[in-house]
Amino acid sequence: xxxxxxxxxxxxxxxxxxxxxxxxxxxxxxxxxxxxxxxxxxxxxxxxxxxxxxxxxxxxxxxxxxxxxxxxxxxxxxxxxxxxxxxxxxxxxxxxxxxxxxxxxxxxx
Amino acid sequence: xxxxxxxxxxxxxxxxxxxxxxxxxxxxxxxxxxxxxxxxxxxxxxxxxxxxxxxxxxxxxxxxxxxxxxxxxxxxxxxxxxxxxxxxxxxxxxxxxxxxxxxxxxxxxxxxxxxxx
Numbered sequence: 001x002x003x004x005x006x007x008x009x010x011x012x013x014x015x016x017x018x019x020x021x022x023x024x025x026x027x028x029x030x031x032x033x034x035x036x037x038x039x040x041x042x043x044x045x046x047x048x049x050x051x052x053x054x055x056x057x058x059x060x061x062x063x064x065x066x067x068x069x070x071x072x073x074x075x076x077x078x079x080x081x082x083x084x085x086x087x088x089x090x091x092x093x094x095x096x097x098x099x100x101x102x103x104x105x106x107x108x109x
Numbered sequence: 110x111x112x113x114x115x116x117x118x119x120x121x122x123x124x125x126x127x128x129x130x131x132x133x134x135x136x137x138x139x140x141x142x143x144x145x146x147x148x149x150x151x152x153x154x155x156x157x158x159x160x161x162x163x164x165x166x167x168x169x170x171x172x173x174x175x176x177x178x179x180x181x182x183x184x185x186x187x188x189x190x191x192x193x194x195x196x197x198x199x200x201x202x203x204x205x206x207x208x209x210x211x212x213x214x215x216x217x218x219x220x221x222x223x224x225x226x
Contacts, residue, residue, distance in 0.1 A: 033214070033215075035217075040200075040220075040222075041219065041220065042115075042202050042217040042218060042219050042220040043153070043202075043217050044217070045214060045216070045217075048214060087152065087153070096155070096158070097143075097155070097215060099152045099153045099154075099155075100152060101151065101152040102152050
């Protein structure tokens with residue numbers, strides 16, 4: 001079966017750095033997405049990785065290793081507004097998104 | 110970026126009534142639209158995938174006669190929850206794929222909170 005694993009919840013301090021990991025097992029691979037979702041709102045796109053390596057976009061970076069079935073989202077200089085759920089999703093061979101359950105990130109002052 | 114609107118944002122209805130939710134891509138042509146449902150503290154669950162002009166493909170366990178999907182144009186898809194019951198109360202989110210993009214990002218609507226009394 002297809003499976004996406006990510007931690008349920010993480011806590012970090014304002015101004016610090018946090019890394020959210022995601023491992024996956026899917027039938028085929030056409031890219032990995034990270035989305036941010038605030039409570040009661042729809043997800044918003046953060047990043048897309050289809051090749052191995054690190055993609056940097058401002059305070060957020062995303063890394064992919066296809067051979068290991070592994071990705072992480074790195075958030076730097078954390079702000080209180082970064083408190084949200086972070087969803088990892090993999091596009092399989094049928095171009096369908098397979099979603100992880102999300103990681104709830106709690107930022108403390 | 111591409112914008113997807115969803116209407117209504119919130120609806121409360123009585124058990125047994127039908128509710129229609131609209132999903133529109135405002136500045137691009139959506140060759141494919143997706144309908145998701147999300148229960149509290151759970152991840153997104155894909156309900157169905159619809160391509161313009163053809164019948165929707167429903168995920169296992171989703172009743173197609175209860176959740177009617179129409180994708181009549183490249184900018185509009187509708188989800189009708191027929192004979193809604195309290196267990197249908199959920200957050201319904203649509204997304205759309207831009208057929209003109211190089212990769213397959215899905216753009217999400219703001220969601221519709223359905224409460225069935």
